[in-house]
Amino acid sequence: MAERQRDALQFPEFERDFLEPHLPPKYRADDETRRTFTTLTFATSLDSSLALLPGTQTLLSGPQSKAMTHYLRSRHQAILVGVGTAIADDPSLNCRIEGVGGYGGEGLEGQPRPVVLDPTLRWDFSSDSKVLALAAYGKGRAPYIICAKHPPDQKRVLLEHLGGKFITLNISDTGPSKGKLDWADILQALRDHGIQSVMIEGGGTVINDLLQPHYAALIGSVIVTIAPTWLGQSGVIVSPPRRWSADGTPIPAARLKDVKWHPFGEDVVLCGKLQ
Ligand SMILES: NC(=O)C1=CN([C@@H]2O[C@H](COP(=O)(O)OP(=O)(O)OC[C@H]3O[C@@H](n4cnc5c(N)ncnc54)[C@H](O)[C@@H]3O)[C@@H](O)[C@H]2O)C=CC1
Numbered sequence: 001m002a003e004r005q006r007d008a009l010q011f012p013e014f015e016r017d018f019l020e021p022h023l024p025p026k027y028r029a030d031d032e033t034r035r036t037f038t039t040l041t042f043a044t045s046l047d048s049s050l051a052l053l054p055g056t057q058t059l060l061s062g063p064q065s066k067a068m069t070h071y072l073r074s075r076h077q078a079i080l081v082g083v084g085t086a087i088a089d090d091p092s093l094n095c096r097i098e099g100v101g102g103y104g105g106e107g108l109e110g111q112p113r114p115v116v117l118d119p120t121l122r123w124d125f126s127s128d129s130k131v132l133a134l135a136a137y138g139k140g141r142a143p144y145i146i147c148a149k150h151p152p153d154q155k156r157v158l159l160e161h162l163g164g165k166f167i168t169l170n171i172s173d174t175g176p177s178k179g180k181l182d183w184a185d186i187l188q189a190l191r192d193h194g195i196q197s198v199m200i201e202g203g204g205t206v207i208n209d210l211l212q213p214h215y216a217a218l219i220g221s222v223i224v225t226i227a228p229t230w231l232g233q234s235g236v237i238v239s240p241p242r243r244w245s246a247d248g249t250p251i252p253a254a255r256l257k258d259v260k261w262h263p264f265g266e267d268v269v270l271c272g273k274l275q
């Protein structure tokens with residue numbers, strides 16, 4: 001029996017039912033047909049801010065909603081962040097719920113695969129970067145990095161040594177994602193690498209991109225933690241591009257349906273689907 005870990009988070013059984021309808025279906029290794037289930041999830045302030053300033057990390061989630069996020073991590077095969085988040089936060093991107101691999105569980109079971117979206121290879125990671133160090137200690141998996149250019153051999157060797165890899169995709173030259181990577185291509189690439197569920201945590205650029213109507217069909221669930229604080233102006237804001245109706249009047253950028261709210265400590269967690 002795995003020993004109890006002092007650094008593990010607790011997320012009680014009775015809180016889990018609320019989330020169940022919003023979680024990906026159970027993973028089946030033999031199911032080749034299923035599209036990757038995508039959950040968009042983040043913590044925001046009352047003024048829709050993810051961080052006090054660009055390039056910095058701000059703690060918004062309280063202990064209960066943080067434990068909820070780690071439970072979500074245990075229920076997805078991968079966690080994706082943009083390179084802005086990887087650089088600003090030096091995140092761990094592992095699951096620290098009690099009973100998951102590395103935190104009282106066996107092997108790496110329950111540990112999601114970190115994925116960093118870094119088209120131009122801006123993230124100058126090393127073996128000291130938290131996510132790689134945790135992989136080396138068996139407390140998480142090494143990242144997959146999605147890029148659009150040839151990676152340097154030295155970085156590739158370091159990543160592959162720990163079980164990670166670079167995945168190279170083509171920049172779109174047409175359509176709404178022109179000049180960027182298309183999210184359908186990103187999710188298909190993850191699917192091709194055996195990932196059937198991914199939770200996308202941010203940051204601002206990634207979330208605002210995905211909240212545009214042409215990507216709504218790709219997102220299975222949206223789960224937002226709202227903390228009872230206003231961060232103030234000049235933060236990293238969730239606010240997707242405004243839409244306009246055919247007659248030129250402004251309409252909301254995005255809206256959720258089938259919404260449920262649940263308090264976790266001082267925070268509230270909102271689950272829904274994009275309309
Ligand atoms: N409160 C929360 O839950 C979270 C807060 N954050 C915060 O967000 C901030 C980082 O946000 P941002 O600076 O906006 O960076 P980001 O993490 O959204 O990364 C942006 C970068 O991702 C790449 N990217 C995004 N969409 C792309 C696409 N379609 N094709 C190709 N490349 C694409 C580009 O290189 C872009 O510069 C940090 O302050 C971080 O602490 C990040 C995650 C969650």
Ligand SMILES: Nc1nc(O)c(N)c(N[C@@H]2O[C@H](COP(=O)(O)O)[C@@H](O)[C@H]2O)n1
Pocket residue numbers: 042043057058059060061065066069081085086089090091092093094201202225
């Ligand atoms: N759920 C949540 N609450 C907050 O207050 C946050 N700042 C974030 N940020 C996201 O979590 C990552 C950090 O995760 P680790 O604890 O280092 O594993 C960070 O990179 C953001 O993606 N999330």
